[in-house]
Amino acid sequence: MNHAADHAADTLGDGLSPLAVARPESIEQLCDVVKTRAVEGTPLFPQGGRTSLDYGGIPDAAGVALDLRGLARVVDYPAADMTITVEAGVTLASLQDVLAREGQRLLIEAPRDAEATLGGIYATNTSGPRRFGAGRPRDQIIGVSFVNAAGEVIKGGGRVVKNVAGYDLPKLLTGSMGTLGAIAQLTLKVRPVPEASALVWGTVAAIEQVAALLDALNTSATRPIAVELLNEQASRRVADGLDLPHGAWTLVVGFEDNAKSVAWQVARIKEEWAGRASALATLENAASTPLWAALTNFADAAPGDVSILANLRPSAAAAFAALLDASRWEVGAHAGSGIVRAHLAVATTLEVLAPEVETLRARAVADGGNLTLPRCPTAWKKRLGVWGAPRADWEICRRVKAALDPGRVFNPGRFVGGI
Amino acid sequence: MSTAVVNAAVRLVDELTAIVGVENVLTERDEKLVYECDGYVIEKNLPDVVVFPTSTADVVAIVKLCGRMGVPFVPRGAGTSLAGGTLAVGGGVMICLTRMKRIVEINIRDRYAVVEPGVVNVWLTRALAGTGFHYAPDPSSQTACTIGGNVATNSGGPHTLKYGVTVNHVRGVEMVMPDGAVIETGGLCEDDPGYDLTGLVVGNEGTFGITTKVIVNLTRDPEGGRTLLAVFDSVDAATETVSGIIAAGIVPAALEMLDQLMIQAIEAAFHFGFPVDAGAVLIIEVDGVDAGMEKDTAAVAEIVASKGGSVRKSIAWYTRKEPEYVAIWKSRKSAFGAIGRLSPTFCTQDGVVPRTKLPHILRFINEVGRRHGIRVANVFHAGDGNIHPILLFDERDADQVKRVLLASHEILDECINVGGSVTGEHGIGVEKMEFMPKLFSPEDLAAMVALRTTFNPTGLCSPSKMLPSGAACLERKGPGRHSPA
Numbered sequence A: 001m002n003h004a005a006d007h008a009a010d011t012l013g014d015g016l017s018p019l020a021v022a023r024p025e026s027i028e029q030l031c032d033v034v035k036t037r038a039v040e041g042t043p044l045f046p047q048g049g050r051t052s053l054d055y056g057g058i059p060d061a062a063g064v065a066l067d068l069r070g071l072a073r074v075v076d077y078p079a080a081d082m083t084i085t086v087e088a089g090v091t092l093a094s095l096q097d098v099l100a101r102e103g104q105r106l107l108i109e110a111p112r113d114a115e116a117t118l119g120g121i122y123a124t125n126t127s128g129p130r131r132f133g134a135g136r137p138r139d140q141i142i143g144v145s146f147v148n149a150a151g152e153v154i155k156g157g158g159r160v161v162k163n164v165a166g167y168d169l170p171k172l173l174t175g176s177m178g179t180l181g182a183i184a185q186l187t188l189k190v191r192p193v194p195e196a197s198a199l200v201w202g203t204v205a206a207i208e209q210v211a212a213l214l215d216a217l218n219t220s221a222t223r224p225i226a227v228e229l230l231n232e233q234a235s236r237r238v239a240d241g242l243d244l245p246h247g248a249w250t251l252v253v254g255f256e257d258n259a260k261s262v263a264w265q266v267a268r269i270k271e272e273w274a275g276r277a278s279a280l281a282t283l284e285n286a287a288s289t290p291l292w293a294a295l296t297n298f299a300d301a302a303p304g305d306v307s308i309l310a311n312l313r314p315s316a317a318a319a320f321a322a323l324l325d326a327s328r329w330e331v332g333a334h335a336g337s338g339i340v341r342a343h344l345a346v347a348t349t350l351e352v353l354a355p356e357v358e359t360l361r362a363r364a365v366a367d368g369g370n371l372t373l374p375r376c377p378t379a380w381k382k383r384l385g386v387w388g389a390p391r392a393d394w395e396i397c398r399r400v401k402a403a404l405d406p407g408r409v410f411n412p413g414r415f416v417g418g419i
Numbered sequence B: 001m002s003t004a005v006v007n008a009a010v011r012l013v014d015e016l017t018a019i020v021g022v023e024n025v026l027t028e029r030d031e032k033l034v035y036e037c038d039g040y041v042i043e044k045n046l047p048d049v050v051v052f053p054t055s056t057a058d059v060v061a062i063v064k065l066c067g068r069m070g071v072p073f074v075p076r077g078a079g080t081s082l083a084g085g086t087l088a089v090g091g092g093v094m095i096c097l098t099r100m101k102r103i104v105e106i107n108i109r110d111r112y113a114v115v116e117p118g119v120v121n122v123w124l125t126r127a128l129a130g131t132g133f134h135y136a137p138d139p140s141s142q143t144a145c146t147i148g149g150n151v152a153t154n155s156g157g158p159h160t161l162k163y164g165v166t167v168n169h170v171r172g173v174e175m176v177m178p179d180g181a182v183i184e185t186g187g188l189c190e191d192d193p194g195y196d197l198t199g200l201v202v203g204n205e206g207t208f209g210i211t212t213k214v215i216v217n218l219t220r221d222p223e224g225g226r227t228l229l230a231v232f233d234s235v236d237a238a239t240e241t242v243s244g245i246i247a248a249g250i251v252p253a254a255l256e257m258l259d260q261l262m263i264q265a266i267e268a269a270f271h272f273g274f275p276v277d278a279g280a281v282l283i284i285e286v287d288g289v290d291a292g293m294e295k296d297t298a299a300v301a302e303i304v305a306s307k308g309g310s311v312r313k314s315i316a317w318y319t320r321k322e323p324e325y326v327a328i329w330k331s332r333k334s335a336f337g338a339i340g341r342l343s344p345t346f347c348t349q350d351g352v353v354p355r356t357k358l359p360h361i362l363r364f365i366n367e368v369g370r371r372h373g374i375r376v377a378n379v380f381h382a383g384d385g386n387i388h389p390i391l392l393f394d395e396r397d398a399d400q401v402k403r404v405l406l407a408s409h410e411i412l413d414e415c416i417n418v419g420g421s422v423t424g425e426h427g428i429g430v431e432k433m434e435f436m437p438k439l440f441s442p443e444d445l446a447a448m449v450a451l452r453t454t455f456n457p458t459g460l461c462s463p464s465k466m467l468p469s470g471a472a473c474l475e476r477k478g479p480g481r482h483s484p485a
């Protein structure tokens, strides 16, 4: 079978080697592999583009990797219905290419889109800057098929944009970290590519001013699709190779619509920001593409091996970002949605990091959110608690896992509460 | 009835009364009559008792009592379900949430509101007036239906094409599980670690537990919009226009269609100025920032003209309070009410087809109606491919009822044949359970049963709904009134 080149890279993540790697090239083959292996009681680890194999808790048993990149067919693309059905191994970039030929796109962003597969993106619930105006992966999915531990294909939802028959399995599988089954096929809503796209970049010296500008953006006359916040280290990384100004903080807002609307909104935001943000720069249409990509790829930027992710109320994002010492952390936030991400840019020890994480997490929890570690050395995972402060509803999560994967076949140990 | 049964019934009522107070319990037959069915009138059954909790603690005590006594219970909001979702199959306790009706919190900066389940959808819209924000899901029944009911059924409405359905706007719920445990899924912030239980709970049709609080997203109002009334000679021309608009890369906020019978009923009721001789009309709404409106409006008008239609009205709006804007939507959203002029009873179907199959399914509906001698009016969410054929009949005529059911089933089967679904927003309820095996494999259904059992292991919470198999299924007697209560 294919992908021979990176057999050397075969891993379950967290330094674990797979007992074997199965490379099914059809859903039927996938079912066969699962049936055979599950009967033996072997844990199974679904894999896509292998961009996030270390994400989550440490697997608590060795097992077989299911490399799903061979499931790469576009099953059905009725462009006039604005839906597409694809197998889970299709990469985001190749999917966007298919859609672009019809003037359409999927409103999902992920770093390393040439490698990241739709199955992996959905399992990990990956999102990018456009989530503020366009929604998250859960808002684009209308149908799912996954293979359960019995090797059966389980289907939820359908291929039409509105459908309330049965429980919403597509939502349940979104962000399930591969712990309920191997996602085999997805049906997604797609949208026309807008006529125009623009990003407005402005620097701000003081965090209080950032907070005030974010408050004002909430009721701006414009309707941004993205509201991003970067500290200086992050802005330098994101704008690498682009000729953009830097300051202590940078706000970036994105607009997408027909050309007249976007032109008006760009002019309008500059008025709203006049005297409050400096060094304004605007990137439009093709010129904005590299910056959109850089904002998306920031999630995967790798200055070190520790990253934290806080989910907060949007009003708390600026103050939270300011808690992070700019000489140590690169901070990038989907500020409109209250999602703050930071990469540790300096070497540290667990003894230094653990109390810092604890303090930050307590702040996030006090705001009604949480703080997870999308990236963290394997040896530190247990102590730092990669999934954040335990939530009461994890007990229900455990029961859901027990209902759909009672034998703990899929990705054992990866998800919240040791699921 | 044996003495033991009578004693148990008396004790149930006594204990319920002790929990919620005598003013919040209904036991008399004539008081309960309204609760024998919902908007789906083909099946009826009286609950043994109706209770109105006023707090989460009340709900906990009620379901614990039902659990102890082994009595089934069914949650009910406003009872506008069109699928028999609130039918008290097997009698038991109906838990009516309409007295838990506080808007607990509105937070504009963080774009959420916390509401109790009995809050009527439009109350939230009203409470938000002037803030620049709204709660996006706006089912046509919004002046009556509750947000708890909307969450249970994952309601849609005319504006889902651009803005999505209920599940896209719910951040979290508080739910009383059938064993009395109170759980919270999701929360005030997005992306809580764990499964998307909120996504799973929305649309459960009351089979998981009783929703007692909901955190909903608030959506920024558009700066303005244009609402067009486009008139066509034929249904075909209108459905082709729908496909044309989507294919042109325009995503309207709403794209609704009414056929001639519907236009006539609505015009007789509301005198908006709908052309009663037209074959069909489309209500096409675009919204966003004002600067972009002209362009989208012109593009839509061009497509309408290219399919032989004409734009009869173009309403520019900024506040949604403009009289013509209010009037056109009142007419559209009251369409089912206007049906009363045509027929004593009606049954609405809720199939979905890929948008490109609309011309086909409408011709099919027309043919089925003719064959069964049933008049059918159509008013529906065309942009989503979500049809609502309204079958007109007289429920006192058993033969008509039979023909309506036959016609309905043929229509829904055809929706499945062309790759669609039997319900876009009204739910499976009791009405469409037999279609589940046509949409889903035994394995799919087993997974769903396993999920229901996770939340509702005894099956006492809303038995015999949605899933045609599993522990929680009681024998139903089919159409008509179940017991001669």
Ligand SMILES: Cc1cc2nc3c(=O)[nH]c(=O)nc-3n(C[C@H](O)[C@H](O)[C@H](O)COP(=O)(O)OP(=O)(O)OC[C@H]3O[C@@H](n4cnc5c(N)ncnc54)[C@H](O)[C@@H]3O)c2cc1C
Residues within 6 Å of the ligand: B038, B039, B074, B075, B076, B077, B078, B079, B080, B081, B082, B084, B085, B086, B097, B117, B138, B139, B140, B141, B144, B145, B146, B147, B148, B149, B150, B151, B152, B153, B154, B155, B156, B157, B158, B205, B206, B207, B209, B210, B211, B212, B336, B337, B425, B426, B462
């Ligand atoms: C004229 C008319 C127009 C309509 N238009 C639309 C439309 O445009 N879009 C649309 O989607 N629907 C529409 N409907 C259907 C209906 O209004 C919706 O399904 C609505 O969400 C039901 O809300 P309700 O409060 O009336 O719930 P009910 O009818 O009382 O209950 C509906 C279901 O929800 C469950 N339930 C209710 N409250 C709770 C709770 N607190 N916890 C757990 N379960 C609960 C019930 O058990 C039942 O299964 C329409 C109905 C009518 C009569």
